[in-house]
Amino acid sequence: MTAERADVAIIGAGVMGLAIAYNLAARGQRRILVLDAHHLAWGASGRNGGGVRQQWSTEMNIRLMQESVEICAHFAEQMRINVWMRRGGYLFLARSQGAADQLTRNVALQNKCELPTRMITPAEAQELVPELEVSPFVAACYNPTDAVVFPWPFVWGYARAAAKRGVQIRTELPVTAIDRRGDDFVLSTPAGPITAGRVVCAAGAWSPAVARLAGGALPDRPVRHEILSTEPLKPFLKPMVSEIETGLYVSQSLRGELVGGVSLPEEANPDRQVRMGSRLAFLTRMARGLIGLMPRLGSVKVVRQWAGPYDVSPDGNPIVGELPGVPGFYVVCGFGGHGFMMAPVVARHYADFLHGDPPHAFFQAWRASRFADGSAPAGGDREQMIIG
Amino acid sequence: MSRKVILCRCEDVTLADVQHAVKLGHANVEEVKRYTGFGTGPCQGKECLREVARAIAAAAGCPPQQMAPFTARPPLVPTELAVLAGSETE
Numbered sequence: 441m442t443a444e445r446a447d448v449a450i451i452g453a454g455v456m457g458l459a460i461a462y463n464l465a466a467r468g469q470r471r472i473l474v475l476d477a478h479h480l481a482w483g484a485s486g487r488n489g490g491g492v493r494q495q496w497s498t499e500m501n502i503r504l505m506q507e508s509v510e511i512c513a514h515f516a517e518q519m520r521i522n523v524w525m526r527r528g529g530y531l532f533l534a535r536s537q538g539a540a541d542q543l544t545r546n547v548a549l550q551n552k553c554e555l556p557t558r559m560i561t562p563a564e565a566q567e568l569v570p571e572l573e574v575s576p577f578v579a580a581c582y583n584p585t586d587a588v589v590f591p592w593p594f595v596w597g598y599a600r601a602a603a604k605r606g607v608q609i610r611t612e613l614p615v616t617a618i619d620r621r622g623d624d625f626v627l628s629t630p631a632g633p634i635t636a637g638r639v640v641c642a643a644g645a646w647s648p649a650v651a652r653l654a655g656g657a658l659p660d661r662p663v664r665h666e667i668l669s670t671e672p673l674k675p676f677l678k679p680m681v682s683e684i685e686t687g688l689y690v691s692q693s694l695r696g697e698l699v700g701g702v703s704l705p706e707e708a709n710p711d712r713q714v715r716m717g718s719r720l721a722f723l724t725r726m727a728r729g730l731i732g733l734m735p736r737l738g739s740v741k742v743v744r745q746w747a748g749p750y751d752v753s754p755d756g757n758p759i760v761g762e763l764p765g766v767p768g769f770y771v772v773c774g775f776g777g778h779g780f781m782m783a784p785v786v787a788r789h790y791a792d793f794l795h796g797d798p799p800h801a802f803f804q805a806w807r808a809s810r811f812a813d814g815s816a817p818a819g820g821d822r823e824q825m826i827i828g
Numbered sequence: 829m830s831r832k833v834i835l836c837r838c839e840d841v842t843l844a845d846v847q848h849a850v851k852l853g854h855a856n857v858e859e860v861k862r863y864t865g866f867g868t869g870p871c872q873g874k875e876c877l878r879e880v881a882r883a884i885a886a887a888a889g890c891p892p893q894q895m896a897p898f899t900a901r902p903p904l905v906p907t908e909l910a911v912l913a914g915s916e917t918e
Contacts, residue, residue, distance in 0.1 A: 479859050486862065592862050671870060671906060695865075718902050720915060727912035738910035743870055744901040 446473035446608075448794065449627060449636035451615055451650050454485035455591070455780055456772055457642030458598035458609070459787030460794070465605035467795045472607045473634065475627070477614035477646075481595045484644045485780055487716075487748030489667055489689065489699055491680055492781045493530045493586040494555050497546045497824035500802060502553045508785035512589060515784070519597035524590035524694045529679040531565060533577045539684040540579035542824055547581050557583035568679060571734040588680055588691045591780055618653040625654070625768065640770045640794070641763075645714050645749035647773035656766040659811050660759060660774040662714040662749040663706055666722040671741045672696030681733065682827055688729040689827060698740065702726045716747045750777035756822055758782075758806045760790070761799075770794070771808055776826050835883060836876040838869020843883055850887035857881055858898045867898060870906050 448469060450457040453476035461474045476482070492512050494505040516523050534540040543559065550557040559581050562574035568582060599609055610631075617628035618639065627634045643650045645662035677692035690700030702725055709715070723745060730737050753759050753774030763769045772790055775782055789800035809815075830843035841864045849863040857880065860866065866880050867873030873880075881895040903912075 479856065481862050482858070596863075669868075670909075720902075723903070723912045724915040727909040727915075731909055731913050738908065738913070740909050741870075741906035742903060742909060742912060743906045744868065744872060745903070746899075746901055 444632065445471065445635045447471040447637045448473070448640060449625070449634060449638070450474045450640040450642055451627075452476060452483075452641065452643035452646070453480055453599070453609055453611060454483050454642060454644055455595050455598060455783040456485075456644070456787055457640065458595060458602055459783050460640060460642060460772070460790050461607045461609075462598045462602040462605065463788050463791030464794055465602055465607050467791055469795060470606065472602075473636070474602070474607060474609045475613055475615055475629070475634075476611045479611050480599055481592045483646070484748045484751070485595050486592055487667070487746060488591055488777070488780045489691070489701060490589045490591045490693075490780070491530070491586075491689065491691065492525075492589055493583070493680070495530055495532065495546060495550060495557055495581070495583050495586060495825060497542070497549070499549060499553060500805060501823055501825075502550055502555060504782060504785050504802065506553065506555065508782060509585065509587060511784035511788070512587065515594065515597060519601050521593045521597040521600070523593045523597065525587055526589075526694055527585060527587040528677075528691070529582055529584040530586035531568060531580060531582045531679040531681045533562075533565060533574075533681065533683050534579045535576050535683070535685045537578060543579060543581045543684070546825065550583070555583060556585060557581055569677060569681060569734075571676065571736050572681070573733060573735055576732070582679065586680065588693065590693065594780075594783075615650065615653065618650075618655075623768065638768050638770065638794070640772065642772050644773060644775075644779060645751040647751065647771060648712065651763060651766075651769075651771065654763070654766050654769050656763040656769060658759060658763070658771060658773065658808070660751050660753045661709070661712050663709075663752050664715045664747050665701055665750050665777060666704070666718060666726075666745060666747045667699060667701040668723065668726055668742050668745040670698040671743050673698065673740065683729075683733065684827075686729055687827055688726070688733065690730060690733070697743075698730075698737075700726065700730070702729050714749045716749065718745045718747055751779065752776045754811060756826055758786075758802070759808050760786075760806045761803050761808055764809045764812055774806075778826070835879045836864070836866035836869070836873075838871050838876075839865045839867075841866040841876075841880070846880055846883045847887045850884055855884065855888040855890075857884060857895055860884055861898050872901060873898065
């Protein structure tokens, strides 16, 4: 194909866009182009903590993530790239009875979905992680089949596999305007215009800006989240550990580093700019949180911190499908910090949908039109396990 | 020979590793950092950044002055959690 004409142009070469391209090409779609303003793994796909968990509070998310973890488990073998996947499980800790009750409800639903999560006592949590100071906690839950991966090879793996199937990937090429020409779109880039039959916006927290180019509107907003990485330690921490109330999470990578983050109060951001600077306030809070959680960590050194945007929708659920008012323009955004772990499964179903198959149920639940027509659920089916 | 030339001592990244990364299409400092892990150890690239940038430029056949450094990440030096926890800034 020439760069000037694509049947499907995907804006955003993060894990979501590349995985959609790969799956769509595998279904036989030709002339797929993936565009990105930066290099691979520059955005949130290269900045997240690599957690891949199935412990959610809604049945759809649980089942989707069960499928996603399955894909992840076979990814290295199928894509022939090491993704450093380690299934040490996820341990959630609750300080309040309210959070403990939420975990209990989640576990019942997860068990119904045949996930082996179980409620455990703080003492049992300490057996799993002897370094834990468990006195602040009233309950915990643990699922041994959750995992941690190294995010970057997922991006490269999908990119290589997509390229092998004929997908063209153009990085460092920003789309500066999107115009209509008949049923087609014309994407302006510094390398010249590109005509596209359909456009998929997979730009994560940058999606509202891309949608605006096409004359559409998206209600999601970027929220800065930060992560730190420590010096490598001897393997001691089996599960990803997360505190419900503070949003603190920490895992040990296969390189031995502790990698984790914690929630800070959402900063004022009236212009909805994506901010990725690092703050000392994060280091302070995370250091206090980690030492509170595992007092022995006080002498461990932090070597690096960085930031990335959560892409947060008004009701906490993702936004997918055709954008109202812009026929042929599809979005997949608003994953609220969990787009990386959901990408393998969401992209598979998204590609099937673009290929013409009946849409997965999430297309109805997460439809873009729910905000415009006021049908967004006001809490009923709202996911409670948005962490970090 | 290039297998025995270590450019990043913290993470044991060799000249051959960098050349391989460039061969796979990772032709700038940020991408090679991600692919090889160079510059992610205790020195955070303070010792090796220049040598790796030179090696990338040579392997990619472009002038070294075109190589931009990667984004520097705080803290400036590895810092104990206990020290950070004592900071007044929260």
